[in-house]
Amino acid sequence: MTTVTPSTAGVFDSFADAVGNTPLVRLNRVVDDIRATVYVKLEYLNPGGSVKDRAALFMLRAAEESGELRPGGTVVEATSGNTGLGLAALAAARGYRTIVVVPDKVSQEKKALLRAHGAEVIVTPGLRPVDHPEHLRSVALRLVEEIPGAWFAGQYDNPANPAAHRATTGPEIWSQTGGRITHFVAGVGTGGTITGTGEYLKEASGGTVRVIGADPETSVYGGGDGRVWYIEAVGHILHPETETDLWPDSYHREVVDSIQRIPDVESIRVLHRLAKEEGLLLGGSSGTAIAAALRTARGLGPEDVVVVVAPDSGRAYLSKYYSDEWLGSLGFPLTGAVEGPTVGDVLGDPVASDAVLTVPSRATVAEARELLGDAAALPVVLQRSTSGPTVASEILGAVTGAGLAGAPADDVVSAHLSAALPLAGTTAPVREVIARIAEHEGPVVITHEGRIVAVVDSARIEAGS
Numbered sequence: 001m002t003t004v005t006p007s008t009a010g011v012f013d014s015f016a017d018a019v020g021n022t023p024l025v026r027l028n029r030v031v032d033d034i035r036a037t038v039y040v041k042l043e044y045l046n047p048g049g050s051v052k053d054r055a056a057l058f059m060l061r062a063a064e065e066s067g068e069l070r071p072g073g074t075v076v077e078a079t080s081g082n083t084g085l086g087l088a089a090l091a092a093a094r095g096y097r098t099i100v101v102v103p104d105k106v107s108q109e110k111k112a113l114l115r116a117h118g119a120e121v122i123v124t125p126g127l128r129p130v131d132h133p134e135h136l137r138s139v140a141l142r143l144v145e146e147i148p149g150a151w152f153a154g155q156y157d158n159p160a161n162p163a164a165h166r167a168t169t170g171p172e173i174w175s176q177t178g179g180r181i182t183h184f185v186a187g188v189g190t191g192g193t194i195t196g197t198g199e200y201l202k203e204a205s206g207g208t209v210r211v212i213g214a215d216p217e218t219s220v221y222g223g224g225d226g227r228v229w230y231i232e233a234v235g236h237i238l239h240p241e242t243e244t245d246l247w248p249d250s251y252h253r254e255v256v257d258s259i260q261r262i263p264d265v266e267s268i269r270v271l272h273r274l275a276k277e278e279g280l281l282l283g284g285s286s287g288t289a290i291a292a293a294l295r296t297a298r299g300l301g302p303e304d305v306v307v308v309v310a311p312d313s314g315r316a317y318l319s320k321y322y323s324d325e326w327l328g329s330l331g332f333p334l335t336g337a338v339e340g341p342t343v344g345d346v347l348g349d350p351v352a353s354d355a356v357l358t359v360p361s362r363a364t365v366a367e368a369r370e371l372l373g374d375a376a377a378l379p380v381v382l383q384r385s386t387s388g389p390t391v392a393s394e395i396l397g398a399v400t401g402a403g404l405a406g407a408p409a410d411d412v413v414s415a416h417l418s419a420a421l422p423l424a425g426t427t428a429p430v431r432e433v434i435a436r437i438a439e440h441e442g443p444v445v446i447t448h449e450g451r452i453v454a455v456v457d458s459a460r461i462e463a464g465s
């Protein structure tokens with residue numbers, strides 16, 4: 001028999017006790033000619049699979065201590081998924097019921113994971129202003145009012161969220177780098193991670209650690225117009241009908257020294273490189289954060305140490321950032337080489353289009369008829385006051401002559417929508433697109449890097465095959 005030296009390291013009494021103490025892994029290949037050291041903190045190695053286990057645990061404990069959550073109670077949260085997952089796992093182990101309200105853009109995998117933990121999942125439609133009754137927060141608050149013993153976790157405004165990172169993520173990084181960290185990079189969703197960790201690291205270093213936010217390009221945190229984007233769980237959108245834009249209390253913007261604004265395509269390219277060159281299969285917001293870390297590190301010297309948080313794993317996004325079908329429908333780079341010509345090859349790059357005609361959602365039926373002219377159909381998109389290319393996920397449907405037949409001229413067009421037109425990205429192989437739209441005659445929306453760049457007749461794509 002081999003003798004063993006007893007060790008309790010890595011042995012825990014419960015799921016809750018296993019949260020935190022995630023590893024830092026150095027990036028070796030995607031750093032190209034960068035001289036600084038870049039470490040990624042792998043938060044998917046938390047027991048619930050994401051950084052959100054930390055906030056979920058601290059919020060739940062605080063509610064139990066304050067008496068807001070009692071035995072037999074119900075945990076309710078509005079979340080893009082991971083916080084719900086952490087809460088559902090912790091609640092399952094403690095005997096609470098869990099209801100999670102998620103936006104419809106959340107991946108199928110995340111919804112399935114929540115249900116697997118016994119959580120009830122309520123899907124709300126996307127693209128609603130924050131004060132709308134169907135906005136996920138309004139739905140969650142209504143449930144809390146209706147269900148006796150229900151507690152709303154409220155990660156956006158719950159001080160236990162940033163407190164979790166002040167107490168755990170910050171001290172872990174300080175100790176793991178032996179106090180050598182010079183730059184801390186994290187995405188901003190609720191702001192809990194960057195606020196708590198940033199505040200701790202600034203204090204521990206006497207104010208020398210620089211804190212850099214990673215934000216989707218159009219998010220309002222970094223100064224964008226709030227147009228939607230495709231990387232889940234980070235940034236802050238601004239619906240054009242939102243009257244007062246509220247930023248979360250969990251985000252203390254004064255802790256952030258600068259923000260890197262990262263286009264979706266850059267996040268996705270970084271994700272694909274990390275999987276292929278570093279062995280790291282990470283979630284979308286990790287791509288955004290690591291892209292920001294690489295930008296930051298490019299200007300630094302060999303003494304500098306950058307630590308970036310990777311919030312979750314790519315396993316929950318196989319149907320998105322790692323799916324050639326999804327990537328191709330939006331004109332993002334595919335994961336591998338493409339066989340045969342792409343839609344971009346056939347249509348020309350940039351895609352030649354007389355005009356990218358879309359119908360704004362608040363147009364009248366008369367205006368829509370005029371825009372439609374002789375065309376068979378046009379996409380109807382969420383109306384914005386700012387200019388710039390429309391993101392494909394802001395397509396609400398389509399107008400067609402038949403769909404508008406008999407509609408009163410001064411009705412708003414969004415009351416007379418037909419089914420949305422098929423999407424074809426510039427990066428998609430023509431063969432795949434033709435197979436997918438075989439049943440469709442008429443216009444197709446062409447996308448490039450997530451945005452609408454043209455509306456062309458399907459015959460133009462078929463002619464190039």
Ligand SMILES: Cc1ncc(COP(=O)(O)O)c(C=O)c1O
Nearest residue numbers: 082189190191192193233285311
């Ligand atoms: C995958 C992922 N990335 C990033 C974040 C943002 O972190 P925070 O809310 O602490 O700003 C979240 C939060 O839900 C997340 O789930």
